[in-house]
Amino acid sequence: MSxxxxxxxxxxxxxxxxxxxxxxxxTFAEAASGETFEAINPATGELLARVASxxxxxxxxxxxxxxxxxxxxxWSRLAPGKRKKILLxxxxxxxxxxxxxxxxxxxxxxxxxxxxLGDMAGAIACIRYQAECIDxxxxxxxxxxxxxxxxxxxxxxxxxxxxxxxNFPLMMxxxxxxxxxxxxxSVILKPSEKSxxxxxxxxxxxxxxxxxxxxxxxxxxxxxxxxxxLALSMEVDCLAFTGSTQVGKQLMQYAGQSNLKRVYLECGGxxxxxxxxxxxxxxxxxxxxxxxIFHNQGEVCIAGSRLLxxxxxxxxxxxxxxxxxxxxxxxxxxxxxxFMGAIVDETQYRRVLDFIRQGVEEGAQLRAGGQSLEGPxxxxxxxxxxxxxxxxxxxxxxxxxxVLAVFGFDSEEEAVAMANDTPYGLAAGLWSQDIDRIMRxxxxxxxxxxxxxxxxxxxxxxPFGGVKQSGNGRDKSHHSLEEYSDLKSVWIALGG
Ligand code: NAD
Numbered sequence: 001m002s003x004x005x006x007x008x009x010x011x012x013x014x015x016x017x018x019x020x021x022x023x024x025x026x027t028f029a030e031a032a033s034g035e036t037f038e039a040i041n042p043a044t045g046e047l048l049a050r051v052a053s054x055x056x057x058x059x060x061x062x063x064x065x066x067x068x069x070x071x072x073x074x075w076s077r078l079a080p081g082k083r084k085k086i087l088l089x090x091x092x093x094x095x096x097x098x099x100x101x102x103x104x105x106x107x108x109x110x111x112x113x114x115x116x117l118g119d120m121a122g123a124i125a126c127i128r129y130q131a132e133c134i135d136x137x138x139x140x141x142x143x144x145x146x147x148x149x150x151x152x153x154x155x156x157x158x159x160x161x162x163x164x165x166x167n168f169p170l171m172m173x174x175x176x177x178x179x180x181x182x183x184x185x186s187v188i189l190k191p192s193e194k195s196x197x198x199x200x201x202x203x204x205x206x207x208x209x210x211x212x213x214x215x216x217x218x219x220x221x222x223x224x225x226x227x228x229x230l231a232l233s234m235e236v237d238c239l240a241f242t243g244s245t246q247v248g249k250q251l252m253q254y255a256g257q258s259n260l261k262r263v264y265l266e267c268g269g270x271x272x273x274x275x276x277x278x279x280x281x282x283x284x285x286x287x288x289x290x291x292x293i294f295h296n297q298g299e300v301c302i303a304g305s306r307l308l309x310x311x312x313x314x315x316x317x318x319x320x321x322x323x324x325x326x327x328x329x330x331x332x333x334x335x336x337x338x339f340m341g342a343i344v345d346e347t348q349y350r351r352v353l354d355f356i357r358q359g360v361e362e363g364a365q366l367r368a369g370g371q372s373l374e375g376p377x378x379x380x381x382x383x384x385x386x387x388x389x390x391x392x393x394x395x396x397x398x399x400x401x402x403v404l405a406v407f408g409f410d411s412e413e414e415a416v417a418m419a420n421d422t423p424y425g426l427a428a429g430l431w432s433q434d435i436d437r438i439m440r441x442x443x444x445x446x447x448x449x450x451x452x453x454x455x456x457x458x459x460x461x462x463p464f465g466g467v468k469q470s471g472n473g474r475d476k477s478h479h480s481l482e483e484y485s486d487l488k489s490v491w492i493a494l495g496g
């Protein structure tokens with residue numbers, strides 16, 4: 001069932017049932033308060049379900065349960081090879097249920113179902129990779145004299161709270177929970193209030209795979225209620241966060257106000273994509289530049305939202321970008337041919353439209369899009385502004401929507417200065433055939449990742465994360481396991 005048609009997806013969507021309760025202590029249950037919130041399909045405006053709205057008492061119960069599980073040791077002290085087996089079983093269950101999981105994300109947040117299926121492949125690959133890593137990591141024996149044996153052991157941290165956003169609901173979840181669980185921690189997941197449904201289905205699959213009681217729990221609800229309670233908890237040892245820079249800053253404060261828990265942040269971006277005149281195949285580069293911003297409706301942390309083009313090719317290149325964007329119009333997310341879907345909700349939709357209005361007011365030149373599409377649902381077409389500067393809101397702020405800001409430059413120096421003129425540092429791209437220039441510019445870009453002659457390249461082996469106000473964490477690769485484990489130094493005196 002690798003390729004399904006539009007009508008198949010519609011049929012499957014119509015017959016889907018939703019788990020809406022929190023998953024605490026191996027049991028699905030309503031929030032202690034009985035409160036719920038609405039899950040709305042942004043492509044139709046229809047109510048999908050009412051979901052348990054957890055708050056501090058639910059967080060407290062889940063934290064106690066997670067701590068008890070960690071202390072019992074059924075997972076934390078289990079041989080890594082056995083944890084691996086259970087996590088590989090979870091990945092197999094996800095694979096078997098990938099159409100349902102993909103559909104849940106599509107209905108909940110509006111992305112095209114073909115994108116959701118790609119996310120599922122990424123999520124499953126991440127769980128398999130981290131599971132496979134964990135029984136291949138060795139501790140260390142430190143160099144000492146004969147009077148001692150000195151060991152450096154790696155141990156799980158304890159209770160990890162993973163707080164994730166809505167733009168890649170299940171994939172961002174996997175990037176956090178896979179290494180955290182593999183390392184032996186108890187994990188409490190707080191999905192975004194805009195996309196809780198796939199996380200709750202995942203909880204059932206984790207139970208079925210044999211993840212022990214209290215080791216993986218899911219608390220749907222709002223950031224300022226249950227998210228904040230987890231972040232302030234004295235019994236949570238680590239916050240693994242993906243989301244906005246603003247909330248990331250709050251989480252660091254909560255850690256300081258409570259128990260100095262570790263805080264790993266994967267935050268926002270305003271990523272520069274630099275096109276030098278010497279790059280090869282302008283048509284191809286233009287298609288990539290358009291995909292870099294319009295994929296996932298622009299709701300991507302590493303969206304190539306600032307396109308920096310050498311002035312000598314700027315007009316010709318923009319024409320090609322406009323042509324590529326023309327073929328990326330939004331459509332029904334259940335149609336596997338749709339390239340873009342709906343914006344996640346009305347708030348985000350209005351926010352994006354507001355940025356577009358400011359772009360026009362501040363004097364940028366609107367070259368494509370700009371108008372919302374007829375409802376129902378929240379659809380915005382690919383929008384391109386030329387003549388943007390860093391002082392304009394659309395050139396500076398993370399819009400998180402399908403809005404491309406084009407800047408012109410005349411020299412390499414100027415391009416690098418423009419690229420780095422942002423508080424963010426998540427991703428950057430450059431297109432050129434000159435290897436000297438490629439390496440010179442790559443080293444000078446303030447960015448956690450640099451894509452050369454591609455955009456968004458990478459696989460499970462590559463760390464993913466930012467510098468500056470894009471955060472301090474690294475998802476994926478074996479480096480992410482380091483974040484969810486601690487070093488214990490053991491000095492064993494000998495011979496006496
Ligand atoms: P957000 O910061 O509003 O919310 C993220 C999560 O934090 C949600 O689960 C939310 O409920 C929770 N939250 C909000 N306030 C909280 C509080 N006071 N205490 C505890 N939790 C709280 O972000 P969003 O709108 O869901 O996602 C979009 C943002 O995520 C963008 O800035 C985007 O760049 C970023 N993002 C970054 C990456 C990355 O890897 N760097 C990946 C995807 C998204």
